[in-house]
Amino acid sequence: MWAAAKRTARFAVTAKWQLATLKWRLILIGIAALVLFLVILVVGILDTLTGVQNEQPTDVTFNTAGGLQVSDQVLQYRGLVESELSKHGLAEQTNLVLALMMQESGGHGNDPMQASESKCGRIGCITSPEESIVYGVEHFASVFERANRDVQLTLQSYNFGGGFIDYVQQNGGRYSKELAISFSQMMYQRVKHTGIYRCHRPSAVQHGACYGDIEYVDAVLKYLAPVAVADGVITKELLSGLRSPLAIPLNVTSRFGWRVVFGQRDNHTGIDFSCTPSDTIHAVKSGTVIYSGNRGPYGNLVQVRHDNYITAYAHLSRLGVQTGQQIEAGQALGYCGTTGRSSGNHLHFEIKTSEWSGHIDPAPVFGL
Known part of the structure; x- marks a missing residue:
């Protein structure tokens, strides 16, 4: 009887010890996981903050003649691209196609226009740059005509495929970023089970739109942005009577032009000023x-048309005006913030000749 009691007591003590040991093991595992998470978080933050200040990779050079900002690797194909476009009566679209090539490959590899999938449904069937350009230009011309020569619809369809043109025609007939997002969401739901599609941008993750690149249009058009205020009427007009976008001294935190942000090469199409909420x-x-609304990487964005140019104010925390509203110089548009693709409170300010392209460096306008 006493022996049985001792065995029972010993079993109870052993079980209690094992339970206590398990508890401490779980606590230690939890602490280790928390430390790992904090390390990853800190590294990510440091990478983001330092990445904003990085210069362009030294092995890439850029030519800005004529407002085209692409690598020398892309420019070497200008003659062939223009020749092939001429066959379709589209020689005037040479710079646009070179910008597209810059986004696709930077001019590297045997398929600089990444045309293999549209030609044969798989990667790698094109084996020379010449073949890539001949077929890529032919494909571009076909999409351009199907899209009724709408540049934005053409570019997004080059990335998504021709099905996007049909989708747009069934939903109002005009390209919009919202339609690009909804199409990507729809297609991703159809193909995500294959495991070959993944999100390439934070905005794609945010929207669950991982089919193709929902930022493709803006990414290509950035390579066509001019690098400084040009001579002529627009410069004289800009320099007369322009007010400051902030009631505090302007402190530039990131200038117009090439930089690296979130680990990706980026053509900064405006100028950033420090500010607080x-x-x-x-x-x-x-x-x-x-x-006036939310626009992906721009976050809360206000754009104002002034005669023959547009100014843009991005990353606002709150919006104080509505689309269609007439506003006066100096009128409040909203508050400084960090919405969209942003690493801290600031104002991203742009001057441009059209709504999503034709960007001009604002620094000379403000004497910065």
């Missing part, structure tokens, strides 16, 4: 609000 953002000139 309590700072109001002001219109630099009177005009009409043509956009």
